Amino acid sequence: MFKTKFLSFAFAASALVAFAQQPATSAETVKNALVQKREMAKTSLVKQVPFKNIGPTVMSGRVVDVDVNPEMPSEFYVGYASGGVWHTTNNGTTFNPILDSSDTQNVGDIAVHWPTRTIYVGTGENNASRSSYAGIGLLKSTDNGKTWGNLGLMDAHHFAPILIHPDNPDVVTVGATGHLYSQNKERGIYKTTDGGKTWKQTLFVDDESGIIDLQHSPKNYNVMFATSWTKDRKAWNFSGNGNNSAIYKSTDAGETWTKVSTEKSGFPTGEGVGRIGIAVFNDDVVYAVHDSQFRRPDDKKKDDKEGLTKEDFKTMSNADFLALDNKKLNVFLRTNGFQEKYRPENVKQMVRSGNVKPEDLAKYLEDANSMLFDTPVVGAEVYKSTDGGKTWKKTHDDYLDGIYYSYGYYFGHIHVSPVNENDIYIYGVPIVKSKDSGKTWTSISAENVHADHHALWINPKNPNHLIDGNDGGINISYDDGENWIKNNSPSVGQFYAINVDNEKPYNVYGGLQDNGVWVGAHNAREDKAWQQEGQYPWKSIMGGDGMQIQIDSRNSNVVYTGYQFGNYYRLNLETENQKYIQPKHTLGENPYRFNWQTPILLSPHNQDILYLGGNKLMRSMNQGNDWEAISEDLTNGGKKGNVAYGTLTSISESPFQFGLIYTGSDDGIVALTKDSGASWKPISASFPKDLWVSRVVASQHKKERVYVTLNGYRWDDFKVYAYMSDDYGNTWKDISGNIPASPVNVIKEDPKNENILYLGTDNGAYVSFDKGTSWNVFSEGLPNVAIHDIVVQPEAGDLLLGTHGRSIYKTNISALQKVNSEMEAKAITFFDMESVRHSGRWGSSWGRWYDAFEPKTTIQFYSNASGTKTLKILSENGAELNSIAVDVSKGLNYVDYDLTLTGKGKKALEKENKELKIGKSGNGKYYLPKGSYTVKIGDSSTTLEIK
Numbered sequence: 052m053f054k055t056k057f058l059s060f061a062f063a064a065s066a067l068v069a070f071a072q073q074p075a076t077s078a079e080t081v082k083n084a085l086v087q088k089r090e091m092a093k094t095s096l097v098k099q100v101p102f103k104n105i106g107p108t109v110m111s112g113r114v115v116d117v118d119v120n121p122e123m124p125s126e127f128y129v130g131y132a133s134g135g136v137w138h139t140t141n142n143g144t145t146f147n148p149i150l151d152s153s154d155t156q157n158v159g160d161i162a163v164h165w166p167t168r169t170i171y172v173g174t175g176e177n178n179a180s181r182s183s184y185a186g187i188g189l190l191k192s193t194d195n196g197k198t199w200g201n202l203g204l205m206d207a208h209h210f211a212p213i214l215i216h217p218d219n220p221d222v223v224t225v226g227a228t229g230h231l232y233s234q235n236k237e238r239g240i241y242k243t244t245d246g247g248k249t250w251k252q253t254l255f256v257d258d259e260s261g262i263i264d265l266q267h268s269p270k271n272y273n274v275m276f277a278t279s280w281t282k283d284r285k286a287w288n289f290s291g292n293g294n295n296s297a298i299y300k301s302t303d304a305g306e307t308w309t310k311v312s313t314e315k316s317g318f319p320t321g322e323g324v325g326r327i328g329i330a331v332f333n334d335d336v337v338y339a340v341h342d343s344q345f346r347r348p349d350d351k352k353k354d355d356k357e358g359l360t361k362e363d364f365k366t367m368s369n370a371d372f373l374a375l376d377n378k379k380l381n382v383f384l385r386t387n388g389f390q391e392k393y394r395p396e397n398v399k400q401m402v403r404s405g406n407v408k409p410e411d412l413a414k415y416l417e418d419a420n421s422m423l424f425d426t427p428v429v430g431a432e433v434y435k436s437t438d439g440g441k442t443w444k445k446t447h448d449d450y451l452d453g454i455y456y457s458y459g460y461y462f463g464h465i466h467v468s469p470v471n472e473n474d475i476y477i478y479g480v481p482i483v484k485s486k487d488s489g490k491t492w493t494s495i496s497a498e499n500v501h502a503d504h505h506a507l508w509i510n511p512k513n514p515n516h517l518i519d520g521n522d523g524g525i526n527i528s529y530d531d532g533e534n535w536i537k538n539n540s541p542s543v544g545q546f547y548a549i550n551v552d553n554e555k556p557y558n559v560y561g562g563l564q565d566n567g568v569w570v571g572a573h574n575a576r577e578d579k580a581w582q583q584e585g586q587y588p589w590k591s592i593m594g595g596d597g598m599q600i601q602i603d604s605r606n607s608n609v610v611y612t613g614y615q616f617g618n619y620y621r622l623n624l625e626t627e628n629q630k631y632i633q634p635k636h637t638l639g640e641n642p643y644r645f646n647w648q649t650p651i652l653l654s655p656h657n658q659d660i661l662y663l664g665g666n667k668l669m670r671s672m673n674q675g676n677d678w679e680a681i682s683e684d685l686t687n688g689g690k691k692g693n694v695a696y697g698t699l700t701s702i703s704e705s706p707f708q709f710g711l712i713y714t715g716s717d718d719g720i721v722a723l724t725k726d727s728g729a730s731w732k733p734i735s736a737s738f739p740k741d742l743w744v745s746r747v748v749a750s751q752h753k754k755e756r757v758y759v760t761l762n763g764y765r766w767d768d769f770k771v772y773a774y775m776s777d778d779y780g781n782t783w784k785d786i787s788g789n790i791p792a793s794p795v796n797v798i799k800e801d802p803k804n805e806n807i808l809y810l811g812t813d814n815g816a817y818v819s820f821d822k823g824t825s826w827n828v829f830s831e832g833l834p835n836v837a838i839h840d841i842v843v844q845p846e847a848g849d850l851l852l853g854t855h856g857r858s859i860y861k862t863n864i865s866a867l868q869k870v871n872s873e874m875e876a877k878a879i880t881f882f883d884m885e886s887v888r889h890s891g892r893w894g895s896s897w898g899r900w901y902d903a904f905e906p907k908t909t910i911q912f913y914s915n916a917s918g919t920k921t922l923k924i925l926s927e928n929g930a931e932l933n934s935i936a937v938d939v940s941k942g943l944n945y946v947d948y949d950l951t952l953t954g955k956g957k958k959a960l961e962k963e964n965k966e967l968k969i970g971k972s973g974n975g976k977y978y979l980p981k982g983s984y985t986v987k988i989g990d991s992s993t994t995l996e997i998k
Contacts, residue, residue, distance in 0.1 A: 075233040075767035076792060078206035081187060084769075084791035085154045088815065088828060088835075091791070095827040096942030097818055100867060102832040102852070102860040104542045105559070106577035107589040110566040111501075111524025112543035112856060115176055116212075117508045118163045119518060124510055127518065129525055130158035132176040133184055133837055133856030134543030138195065143525055143538030149196025151834040155814065156856050157184045159210035159228070164220035169193055171202075171247075173210025177228045177263060178505070179284055179291065179460040181647055182545060182564055182855060184813060184837060185767065186210065189225060191247055202247030206230075206237040208767070212265045216272050216304070221246035224253075224305035226262030226277060231284050233767040234258040240265065240277055242305045253301075254308045259283055260295040266331045267304075269469060274334050275301040276440060277308065278327035282460065286717060286743065286765040288692025291460045292344035296324040300440045311440040318434055318443040319343060326463040332472045337436045338489070339443065340477050342459030343429035347450075359383040361416050367409040372402055387416055393638055407639040415638055418616060418645065431455045431479060433465065433489040446489025454479040462505070469511035478504035482519060484532060495532025503565060522565045542577070542858040547648050549853035550600040551844045552607040560610070561853055562597025568612045569597070570624075573849065573861060592622060601653040601661070611653065611661060611675065616695060617645025619663065621675050632675030634663060643667065644689055646698035646717060656709040664699025668714055668728065681728025686716040687741075701747045707754040713780075715744025721759055723780055734780030735759075742772060745796050752805035755779055758786075764794040764813065771795055773810060775823055786823025799841040803868045809850065811838025816852055820870055827942070833860055866911040867943060879920075880913040881986065881993035887950065889981045889997050894972025903974040908995070910946045910986055914939045922946060924956070924995070925985040928963050932956030932984070939988075948986075950997070951976045 092098055112134050119127040125142040128149075135150035136158060150156060150172065160173040170193075175186025188205035192198060204227060211226025222244050229238025238261035240254035254262070260281040268274040277300075281293025297320070298312040312318040312327075323345035330338040359379060364372070377395040384393055401407035431454040434443040454477065455462055461479075468474035473488045481496045482504045496502065501523025510516035515531045524543070526535040545564035551573070552558050560570045571589030581587045595614025603609035611632070613619030620629045636643050643665035654660035663669045666689065667680040689697030698717050705711035710727030713734075714720075719742045721735035735744075742761040750756030757780055761772035771787040773795055786808075793812035801807035808819045810826070816838045817826040833852070840853035848865035866882040874880045887908050896903045910922065917940050924933040932952040937944070952960065957969050957977045969977055984995045 075230060075235065076763075076769035078188075078237075080792050081205055081769065084793060085187060087789075087791040088154070091789070091828045092830045094941070095830065096820070096870075097827045097867065098830050098942065099940055099945050100829060100831055100862055100864075100943055101945055102829065102862045104577070104832070104857065105573060105575070105851075105859050105861050106542050107544060107561075107569055107571060107587075107858060108542045108577060109539055109587050109589065110544060110563060110569065110591070111539040111541065112545045112566070113176075113503075113522045113564065114506050114520025114524060115158055115178070116161045116506050117518050117520050117525070118161050119508050119510075120163075120165055121511065122165070124512075124516065127508070128161055128163060128170070129520065129541075130161040130172070131156075131541070131543045131856060132178070133157050133182065133545060134541070135834065135836075135856070136161055136170075136172060136196065137541050137543075139538075143527060143536075144540070146541045148541070148834070149192070150190075150199070152197060153190055153199040154201075154835050155187050156834055156836040157186045159186060160212050160225075162213035162215050162223075164215045164217075167193070167220050168195065169215070169220040170196070171213045171215065171223060171225075172199075173213055173225060175207070175209040175228075177209045177211050177226075178462075179231055179282055179289070183209065183231060184764075184855075185231065185769075189213075189247060200247075202243075203250060204237065204241060206235060207241075207261075208235075209261070211262045211277075214265060214267050214272070214275065214305070222304070223247065224265065224267075224275065226265035228263055228280070229258075229261035230767050232286075232765050238262070239279075240305060240308065253305055254299060256295050256297075257281075260293065263326055263463060264329045266329050268331050268334050271334055273302055273304045274331070274439070275305050276311075276329045276331055276337055277301070278329050278339070280326050281324075282326075284460075285692065285694075287690040287694050287696030289460060289694060291342070292323055292325040294320075294322055294324070296327060298327060298329065298339060298440060312443070316441065316443050319345065321345075323429075325459050328463040328465045328477075330465040330467040330475065332467045332469075335437055335439050336467075336472045337440055338446075338465050338467055338475055339434045339436075340463065340465035341432050341434065342455055342463060343432050344459070345429050347427045347429055358386075361387070361413045364409045364412040369402055369409065372409040373399055383412075389415065389638075390635055398638065401638065411639050414642060415636070417642055428459075430459070431477065433475070433477060433485075435488060446485075447491075451477075451492065453481065454483065456480060461503070464505070464507065466507050466509060468509055468514045470514050474514065476507055476509075478507065480504075482507070482521075482532070495528075497526075497532075497535045499537050500526045500535050501565075540579075543856060544858035545855045546853035546859065547597065547839055547855070548599040549840045549842050549851060549859060550602060551842050551851065552602045553604060553846065554607055557844050557847060558607070559851060559859060560600040560602065560612070561859060562593075562600060562612065564855070565596050567591050567595060567597045567614070568593035568600060570610075573844070573847075573851075592624065593620065596647070598648050599651050601651055603653065603658045605658055609674075611651055613649075615647050617643075617649035617663070617665060619649070619651060619675070630675070632661075632671070634665065634669040634671075634678035634680075643669075644686075644695050644698045646695060646700055648700070650699055650702045652702045652704060654704055654709065655706045656704075662702050662704070662712070664702050664714060666697055666699065666716075668699065668702065668712070670728070682714075682722075682724070682731055685714050685722045685731065686720055687718040690718075700744050703747050703749040703757075705749040705754060706751050711749065711754075713747040713749055713757055715747040715759065717743050719744065719761070721747055721780065723757075725779075734776075737783055738774070739763075739772065742766070742768070745794075746798050748798060748800065750805075751800055751802060753777065758798050758800070758808075759783075760795040760798045760810070762794045762796060769794055769813075771812070773798060773823065784823075786819070788819070788823055788826050790817055790826050796837070796839050797841050799843065801864070801868060802843055802845040804870075807868065807870075809841050809843075811841050811852065813837040816841070818867070829862075866913075870913060870943070874913045875915050877991070878915055879988045879991035881988075881991055882911040882913075884908065884910065884986070884993055884995050886996040886998050893950065893978045894974040894976050896973060903972070905974065905976075906950050906978075907947045908950060910948055910993075910995075912944050912946075912988065912991070912993075914941055914944055917941045920988050922948075923987045924948070924952065924979075925987055926960055926963055927983055927985075929985075930956070930959035930963060932960060932979070937988075949976075950979050952979055953977070 207227035216222035506520030575588035
């Protein structure tokens with residue numbers, strides 16, 4: 052084992068250190084931040100930098116709600132957890148985003164009053180997953196999303212269903228789930244009778260228990276059922292049950308509430324009650340699905356089992372272990388993936404010598420994934436009431452295994468057919484239906500339907516018509532789930548990480564929430580042509596929750612990637628070979644802790660050297676075949692809980708020196724080694740404590756320089772934390788500047804200009820031209836969405852943003868990289884234009900039924916002031932060929948020019964060249980012939996070449 056020396060690590064006894072609770076950000080601060088960002092966008096130097104969404108779309112993203120026009124079910128709205136609200140009028144063939152004009156893309160619930168087209172959106176997903184982002188209150192639109200008004204409840208963060216009175220869109224009852232990571236009182240049930248101008252809290256349970264579901268009787272708005280959920284999520288632990296998880300009923304449209312899940316009702320009560328979903332058939336018949344966290348009784352029938360299990364070793368004595376049959380032990384070791392060196396004889400010798408105990412064999416297998424699935428809870432169970440909630444009876448005798456596993460915090464809905472009280476649906480990992488009130492169940496999952504389900508609509512006029520929302524978008528069935536159509540045209544991928552290679556054209560790689568890892572050419576067409584060709588331009592190369600990607604710069608077919616909790620592979624995309632490369636601890640050693648998004652890094656000095664962060668930093672000198680730990684624990688040592696914690700989250704090696712490495716952890720520790728791990732030094736003592744290190748970045752411009760960003764999201768702390776050091780982290784400068792409050796996920800240096808930095812938050816992307824002293828916000832073509840990763844393709848000069856909700860955006864930054872302070876002294880500074888290849892197709896079409904091909908080139912310049920200016924196209928002799936009035940903004944400007952010249956310009960050009968005859972194109976326009984032209988604004992100019 053590689054020995055390391057630690058220099059005064061104050062966190063050696065970290066398990067005993069109390070965590071300093073960070074204060075949750077106030078609603079007033081969030082409100083001010085949204086105003087600040089809107090104002091920044093008006094004056095931003097980069098407000099015209101155009102971003103284009105490059106997809107991918109086919110894998111889609113997590114749906115949280117659908118709302119369907121009851122009179123015309125081919126029209127409906129879809130809410131995506133962090134991808135906004137999308138509208139279709141053609142049964143999901145195409146969708147239009149309607150939340151882009153708002154301050155967020157985070158959605159918990161949508162509700163539409165169809166007679167008046169009034170739309171309400173509760174922002175903030177009410178699931179409690181790692182990527183369930185807080186919202187900004189309740190939004191309302193009466194113009195199909197052109198404009199949105201914020202109705203308040205901003206501190207509710209996450210929303211349950213919204214119930215609109217069928218006869219009055221101003222009467223609304225809504226469930227508020229409340230903060231995800233901290234206690235607060237703005238949760239419960241709220242009601243308005245004036246369209247959201249004022250709200251009245253009609254039910255408050257406690258500051259840890261919000262409302263997770265809310266439904267009314269289909270023909271009686273007065274009768275409502277709500278479910279409260281007691282939960283406590285921390286970065287290291289999630290508790291999703293408690294005494295105050297319960298069912299409530301109202302008979303006066305949500306004005307008053309009575310708890311109906313009492314001890315005498317037949318519905319579970321007590322500490323083990325978890326999340327509850329509700330479905331109302333009529334005033335009397337009600338269903339509930341319960342994620343029961345009560346433990347299952349121990350199964351005493353162990354004699355019938357075949358072979359050894361992990362549980363056997365937890366209580367086994369040394370004598371019993373040594374008496375085990377070697378063949379039987381060998382089967383266990385090989386079946387469970389023990390390293391080859393752990394053969395029965397070797398392990399028994401380790402036990403005899405006292406180096407290993409039998410229970411260590413169980414611990415060897417206890418990673419975060421196994422702990423998650425091994426929890427022996429009851430799980431999903433369904434109850435029915437036929438007396439309006441007074442009494443409840445479980446509908447089935449057996450366990451409903453394989454619905455929730457231990458992911459009850461992620462699922463929790465039940466639906467009853469509008470026309471048959473015996474037909475019900477529940478879903479988690481599969482979607483299942485019952486035709487006998489829940490006694491028996493059958494799956495209606497399919498090979499073209501994602502496994503994780505979150506929303507369902509049943510057509511009241513045709514109950515065989517279903518619309519299902521899942522982690523992979525929208526599916527539609529017309530035969531009660533026997534067959535499904537896939538409707539995935541929106542670009543709503545939830546990326547955790549992206550990367551690029553150096554191919555021509557270069558490829559983009561990305562890992563997505565529950566949708567694996569994909570790769571595609573950066574210029575691949577994102578349209579429906581692939582359905583004719585039979586090959587979607589993006590390809591899946593890994594399943595699970597897609598994680599970080601590293602590409603060998605010598606051979607882009609060699610890719611390192613994987614899925615959650617450090618399960619990484621080395622892939623050869625050409626041969627399709629893959630090798631599992633997760634480092635494994637030694638038998639008897641405490642298992643390594645791996646973050647949900649475990650960091651990996653190929654050394655910039657040698658592409659055979661791979662780093663991987665658990666709680667220790669691991670290094671492989673041979674592409675992941677063999678590993679050694681080159682540090683001790685670089686975290687605060689972990690914390691008791693059911694979520695992997697005390698793990699590394701970021702790794703960076705300086706391009707100036709091999710072995711000059713920085714690490715960051717999920718509990719706030721930034722560490723440095725200058726000697727490849729022989730000694731380590733903590734450099735984060737001055738930072739706020741216990742925050743997630745979202746990035747540590749060794750500068751590529753100065754050896755001593757390093758950047759760090761911290762993220763307080765897991766404390767509901769939305770402050771911006773960004774720092775720079777020019778002395779290896781001995782001292783730090785706060786570079787958060789004027790960025791509006793929002794947790795920071797990523798910071799990136801520009802590879803060409805050391806003054807330029809890019810930064811991504813949970814609500815947008817920013818650029819600084821002065822090393823973080825001041826920041827400008829990007830906005831053109833880019834909605835207010837979470838930015839999880841930023842990559843620059845240096846040769847192409849492209850900036851790519853990996854968003855968690857709207858897939859990947861791209862823009863060219865060649866002009867932006869040249870911005871400097873000297874430009875402020877000049878009215879207009881043009882950037883060099885790329886030459887344009889002339890084509891006889893300009894202005895013509897393939898035939899009368901096709902649009903004409905119209906070319907364009909983009910003229911880029913920097914202006915030191917805003918105003919209207921005249922852009923002129925001149926011939927070599929100075930004749931004016933075209934003139935365009937341009938609204939110029941201070942900063943970078945992009946003007947699309949269609950390469951036309953006026954009739955007057957045509958005559959002037961033909962006069963200069965008597966042999967030139969410029970004919971009118973099929974679309975009636977004149978286009979510039981081959982030649983050299985001057986583009987001019989005022990006294991500034993550049994050259995346009997048409998070849």
